[in-house]
Amino acid sequence: MYFDSVEAMDRAELEQLQVERLKKTIENAKKSPFYSERLADFNVNDIRTADDITKLPFTTKNDLRSQYPHGLLTKPLEDFVRMHASSGTTGTPTAIFYTQKDLDTWAELMARSMYACGCRKSDTLQNMSGYGLFTGGLGIHYGSERLGMITIPSGAGNTKRQIKLIRDHNVSVLHIIPSFALYFAQQVQEAGFKTEDMPWRIALIGAEPHTEEARAKIEEMMNIKAYNSYGLSEMNGPGVAFECIHQTGMHLWEDAYIAEIIDPKTGEHVAEGEIGELVMTTIRREGMPIIRYRTRDLTRFIPGQCECGRTHRRIDRITGRADDMMILKGVNIYPMQIEQCLMSMPEVGQNYLIELVREGVSDHMTVKVEIKEEFFVEDMRVLQGLQKKIAKTLCSEILLTPRVELCQHDSIPKTEGKAVRVIDTRDED
Amino acid sequence: MYFDSVEAMDRAELEQLQVERLKKTIENAKKSPFYSERLADFNVNDIRTADDITKLPFTTKNDLRSQYPHGLLTKPLEDFVRMHASSGTTGTPTAIFYTQKDLDTWAELMARSMYACGCRKSDTLQNMSGYGLFTGGLGIHYGSERLGMITIPSGAGNTKRQIKLIRDHNVSVLHIIPSFALYFAQQVQEAGFKTEDMPWRIALIGAEPHTEEARAKIEEMMNIKAYNSYGLSEMNGPGVAFECIHQTGMHLWEDAYIAEIIDPKTGEHVAEGEIGELVMTTIRREGMPIIRYRTRDLTRFIPGQCECGRTHRRIDRITGRADDMMILKGVNIYPMQIEQCLMSMPEVGQNYLIELVREGVSDHMTVKVEIKEEFFVEDMRVLQGLQKKIAKTLCSEILLTPRVELCQHDSIPKTEGKAVRVIDTRDED
Numbered sequence: 001m002y003f004d005s006v007e008a009m010d011r012a013e014l015e016q017l018q019v020e021r022l023k024k025t026i027e028n029a030k031k032s033p034f035y036s037e038r039l040a041d042f043n044v045n046d047i048r049t050a051d052d053i054t055k056l057p058f059t060t061k062n063d064l065r066s067q068y069p070h071g072l073l074t075k076p077l078e079d080f081v082r083m084h085a086s087s088g089t090t091g092t093p094t095a096i097f098y099t100q101k102d103l104d105t106w107a108e109l110m111a112r113s114m115y116a117c118g119c120r121k122s123d124t125l126q127n128m129s130g131y132g133l134f135t136g137g138l139g140i141h142y143g144s145e146r147l148g149m150i151t152i153p154s155g156a157g158n159t160k161r162q163i164k165l166i167r168d169h170n171v172s173v174l175h176i177i178p179s180f181a182l183y184f185a186q187q188v189q190e191a192g193f194k195t196e197d198m199p200w201r202i203a204l205i206g207a208e209p210h211t212e213e214a215r216a217k218i219e220e221m222m223n224i225k226a227y228n229s230y231g232l233s234e235m236n237g238p239g240v241a242f243e244c245i246h247q248t249g250m251h252l253w254e255d256a257y258i259a260e261i262i263d264p265k266t267g268e269h270v271a272e273g274e275i276g277e278l279v280m281t282t283i284r285r286e287g288m289p290i291i292r293y294r295t296r297d298l299t300r301f302i303p304g305q306c307e308c309g310r311t312h313r314r315i316d317r318i319t320g321r322a323d324d325m326m327i328l329k330g331v332n333i334y335p336m337q338i339e340q341c342l343m344s345m346p347e348v349g350q351n352y353l354i355e356l357v358r359e360g361v362s363d364h365m366t367v368k369v370e371i372k373e374e375f376f377v378e379d380m381r382v383l384q385g386l387q388k389k390i391a392k393t394l395c396s397e398i399l400l401t402p403r404v405e406l407c408q409h410d411s412i413p414k415t416e417g418k419a420v421r422v423i424d425t426r427d428e429d
Numbered sequence: 430m431y432f433d434s435v436e437a438m439d440r441a442e443l444e445q446l447q448v449e450r451l452k453k454t455i456e457n458a459k460k461s462p463f464y465s466e467r468l469a470d471f472n473v474n475d476i477r478t479a480d481d482i483t484k485l486p487f488t489t490k491n492d493l494r495s496q497y498p499h500g501l502l503t504k505p506l507e508d509f510v511r512m513h514a515s516s517g518t519t520g521t522p523t524a525i526f527y528t529q530k531d532l533d534t535w536a537e538l539m540a541r542s543m544y545a546c547g548c549r550k551s552d553t554l555q556n557m558s559g560y561g562l563f564t565g566g567l568g569i570h571y572g573s574e575r576l577g578m579i580t581i582p583s584g585a586g587n588t589k590r591q592i593k594l595i596r597d598h599n600v601s602v603l604h605i606i607p608s609f610a611l612y613f614a615q616q617v618q619e620a621g622f623k624t625e626d627m628p629w630r631i632a633l634i635g636a637e638p639h640t641e642e643a644r645a646k647i648e649e650m651m652n653i654k655a656y657n658s659y660g661l662s663e664m665n666g667p668g669v670a671f672e673c674i675h676q677t678g679m680h681l682w683e684d685a686y687i688a689e690i691i692d693p694k695t696g697e698h699v700a701e702g703e704i705g706e707l708v709m710t711t712i713r714r715e716g717m718p719i720i721r722y723r724t725r726d727l728t729r730f731i732p733g734q735c736e737c738g739r740t741h742r743r744i745d746r747i748t749g750r751a752d753d754m755m756i757l758k759g760v761n762i763y764p765m766q767i768e769q770c771l772m773s774m775p776e777v778g779q780n781y782l783i784e785l786v787r788e789g790v791s792d793h794m795t796v797k798v799e800i801k802e803e804f805f806v807e808d809m810r811v812l813q814g815l816q817k818k819i820a821k822t823l824c825s826e827i828l829l830t831p832r833v834e835l836c837q838h839d840s841i842p843k844t845e846g847k848a849v850r851v852i853d854t855r856d857e858d
Contacts, residue, residue: 069597078551081574083581085594095598100574122507131560132584138570145510145529152512155561165514168498169524 004112006255007310014311015050018258021283023047026056029289031074034067039291053258053281058267058292064094064234072288073097080287084135084233096135096233099287103142106236109253110143113242114173116251116310117227118202121148125173126166128180129207130156135237136207140175143239149173156180159187170199174224178205178214185221195223206230206238209318228317234293235280241315249302249314256284259315260292261301264322265332275300275334277322278315296322298334326356326422328365333398335421338367341397347375347386351412356424363426365402367394373409433541435684436739443740444479447687450712452476455485458718460503463496468720482687482710487696487721493523493663501717502526509716513564513662525564525662528716532571535665538682539572542671543602545680545739546656547631550577554602555595557609558636559585564666565636569604572668578602585609588616599628603653607634607643614650624652635659635667638747657746663722664709670744678731678743685713688744689721690730693751694761704729704763706751707744725751727763755785755851757794762827764850767796770826776804776815780841785853792855794831796823802838 009017026044029035038057046055070077082098098106119125125144131137131153144151152169154162156177162184165171176184181203188195205218206229218226230250231238235257241250252259261276262269270276278295282288298321302314319336326333335354342348349370357364369390377383387404395401438446455473458464467486475484499506511527527535548554554573560566560582573580581598583591585606591613594600605613610632617624634647635658647655659679660667664686670679681688690705691698699705707724711717727750731743749765756762764783771777778799785794798819806812816833824830 077553077579078577080579081577083553083579083598085581093593093597097579100577103574124506124512130584131566132582137560138582141567145532148507148510148529150506150509150512150526152514153561153567155559164522168522169512 004108007112007116007251007312009255009311011311014254017255018050018283019047019052021255022050022053022258022281025281025283025285025289025291028074028286029072029291032072032289034063034071035289035291050258053260053292054269056281056292058279058294059290060294061094061296064290065092068092069095070097072290074289075099075287084133084237086133086233094234096236097288098236102236102285102287105256105284106139106239107142107146109236109256110139110239111147112253113229113239114143114147114149114204116242116244116308117204118225118245119144119147119149119173123172123202124150124152124169125175126152126154126162126169126171128154128156128162128174128176128184135231135233136175139231139237139239140204144173144175159184160191163188163191163193166198166200167193172199173202173204174200175204177207178210178218178226179208181205181218181226182221185218188222195221198223200224202227204229206242212317230297230299230315230318232280232295232297234290234295235282236285240280244306244308244310246307248306249316251306251310251312252315254312257281258283259301259313261299263332264294264296264325265327270300273300273303275316275319275337294322298322298324298336324422326354326365326424328356328363329400331399333365337397338394339421341393342367342369342390345390345393347371348390349409351407351410351414352421353412354422356422356426358426365400366405367402368405368407368412370407370409370412376406376408433537436541436545436680436682436741438684438740440740443683446684447479447712448476448481450684451479451482451687451710454710454712454714454718454720457503457715458501458720461501461718463492463500464718464720479687482689482721483698485721487708487723488719489723490523490725493719494521497521498524499526501719503718504528504716513562513666515662523663525665526717527665531665531714531716534685534713535568535668536571536575538665538685539568539668540576541682542658542668543572543576543578543633545671545673545737546633547654547674548573548576548578548602552601552631553579553581553598554604555581555583555591555598555600557583557585557591557603557605557613564660564662565604568660568666568668569633573602573604588613589620592617592620592622595627595629596622601628602631602633603629604633606636607639607647607655608637610634610647610655611650614647617651624650627652629653631656633658635671641746659726659728659744659747661709661724661726663719663724664711665714669709673735673737673739675736677735678745680735680739680741681744683741686710687712688730688742690728692761693723693725693754694756699729702729702732704745704748704766705761723751727751727753727765753851755783755794755853757785757792758829760828762794766826767823768850770822771796771798771819774819774822776800777819778838780836780839780843781850782841783851785851785855787855794829795834796831797834797836797841799836799838799841805835805837 023044080097081100085095086093129137203224203226205226215226227243230241241252243250258281260279264277278297280293281291297318299315320334349372351370353368355366391401391404452473509526510529514524515522558566632653632655634655644655656672659670670681672679687710689708693706707726709722710720726747728744749763778801780799782797820830820833
């Protein structure tokens with residue numbers, strides 16, 4: 001059943017492994033200019049349990065920027081064989097360097113990930129993402145070859161050729177950007193093929209955050225099983241956490257990373273199962289270890305064990321960025337929490353708006369909610385009932401009761417481009 | 430001095446190695462559907478010397494097309510990990526499959542090639558070519574990592590970011606398409622930098638055929654040493670033949686390939702040093718061996734030994750395609766031969782035209798040549814002298830004496846796009 005026995009390791013053993021690797025990581029990290037200073041006074045013997053990781057300071061994106069390009073490297077430059085950099089020509093970029101051993105580890109984790117969602121040596125994978133500095137392209141590519149799949153580096157674009165390659169070579173696994181998948185399914189149909197006649201079986205769609213609904217739509221339109229994953233170049237790239245065939249969250253490979261979920265305001269661990277900011281530590285990277293990296297990505301650990309038997313904990317879909325967090329009366333609230341509540345109610349339409357205002361010394365949240373036409377009746381008592389129901393549902397999620405205003409269909413102004421969901425006037429004059 | 434001792438192997442030993450590997454290749458090839466039939470009656474013991482390769486039949490592009498996709502594979506599909514296909518959505522494509530071992534061999538040959546022109550582990554290479562199905566991108570990438578250089582997969586385009594990466598990361602080696610190199614040099618200057626202040630040292634510019642003059646111009650404008658190379662996806666991709674630091678032809682790796690140069694009409698070997706069609710046999714590829722592949726590329730072996738000490742023979746720049754060959758009175762003539770003669774004469778201008786006509790039972794070639802204005806004097810004797818000189822120079826190259834017509838500057842009609850250099854009316858009614 002398993003690609004790697006470490007995936008089903010007993011939790012106590014796994015945590016022991018983490019402690020050992022964390023200690024080695026700290027010692028190794030101290031060889032870099034950045035950590036030799038940052039951790040100068042840190043005694044590695046203070047790490048006795050996995051929880052002792054909280055004794056270490058965080059590393060932020062700004063640290064990576066200020067240390068660009070070489071401040072976090074533990075070895076001489078000539079020991080490295082790859083560099084990926086953040087794109088953009090303005091501002092200070094970040095750069096991640098890999099030794100050959102780091103590339104091997106990454107490929108192994110990637111292969112393990114693909115195996116977990118059902119990919120096998122006998123499969124053929126078409127890598128429909130761009131290559132280059134984007135770690136998604138080469139990450140999937142190396143992992144696919146490592147697993148032994150026939151890897152077709154088709155790259156992005158050229159839909160007609162993609163379809164021909166898939167048909168000619170009996171392609172069973174696609175790596176495809178989720179936002180491109182629905183367009184592609186349409187193109188396949190316009191080219192005269194039925195998606196159920198295509199040879200594909202599995203789509204890896206982790207490159208962009210997307211909702212469960214988007215996944216369901218991709219699976220339906222393409223006649224495929226679509227698997228979500230999580231990665232970021234600071235932690236190598238893709239292959240950090242991956243769904244298994246049960247699609248109930250993404251197993252995060254805890255033999256290679258220590259993951260924590262913190263309150264982005266206090267930096268403290270949140271309670272088990274609560275949403276917070278994911279913080280990551282590499283414990284199998286030799287050339288450029290990163291300790292307690294603030295990913296800014298919001299997720300939670302999914303409680304309980306997965307049916308597949310893997311003991312590595314699962315994280316939930318990324319529900320937003322820590323930078324989106326609002327604090328109201330000392331409570332952390334994410335717009336995504338409110339959206340999920342609203343969208344679960346049949347009466348609610350497409351649009352909503354969160355307003356934060358200061359009245360005297362007190363802050364208030366108002367949630368304006370568009371109601372579907374058929375629910376907008378003349379009976380005030382019915383409307384007030386709905387208002388209360390929405391407020392109560394929101395309160396159960398965000399732990400305080402907002403004011404709720406019901407709005408008619410299309411009455412909340414739409415913005416060009418990305419929707420504005422939050423208006424915060426509290427700090428204005 | 431050498432990356433691999435096999436590069437300076439004694440010729441007799443090298444040929445012995447070729448014979449052994451050719452025999453194994455034939456036995457292996459017979460496991461494929463195509464060669465099991467094509468070589469059914471071939472007795473491998475008929476190979477005693479390297480020259481016995483001529484006993485084997487050719488393989489053509491059309492064979493690859495008719496065998497698409499799997500006819501040449503010697504192993505079950507699940508033993509392969511990579512496929513590259515010719516681009517295009519019309520017509521039958523060709524596909525090349527690689528096992529992991531084949532990828533390893535390719536990376537090794539590629540690393541050896543880059544070492545030969547001065548690349549070292551301590552260098553940083555920026556791979557400015559597209560990735561994807563084009564073998565140039567991943568070919569250079571894998572070779573660069575194998576050699577241990579820091580490899581920056583910048584991909585094509587985005588000139589500003591390319592410049593920033595080169596400066597930030599002290600990039601010493603570029604892989605750049607020759608036709609892009611001059612534009613890029615200009616962009617660097619327009620961005621306010623001097624090319625002599627850039628950290629680069631070596632440009633790998635093999636992806637497109639180009640002239641010695643183009644190389645000289647790239648070297649001058651970029652302040653760089655530019656190295657030519659040869660490869661084709663049927664023989665893995667780049668890394669088949671590569672210039673060493675002496676830039677006197679491309680060493681063709683004869684421990685991995687057997688190269689022949691034939692008369693494309695008769696299929697016979699041409700005399701040593703003469704131009705003909707390059708024919709290639711893989712002797713280190715396990716998954717998809719190809720025997721006596723007609724590349725259609727025209728080149729010659731460069732006689733003598735290179736100063737670098739490598740014993741593998743050198744081939745010259747590709748001077749054209751076998752498909753361009755004209756046959757006149759039983760002699761094979763390539764337009765490129767005529768162009769080179771003409772361009773070496775100071776009196777000759779930019780334009781010329783080759784006309785082939787049938788007069789009764791006899792065929793004739795007329796070469797119309799534009800003469801620079803300052804040489805177009807009124808003295809007929811001088812002009813006739815020039816006419817004879819051109820005819821004689823051409824005869825020494827193409828072995829027959831064409832009629833030469835001198836034309837005034839701009840009197841030969843120009844065509845839109847690619848110049849028409851040959852008009853052959855011999856088979857018209």
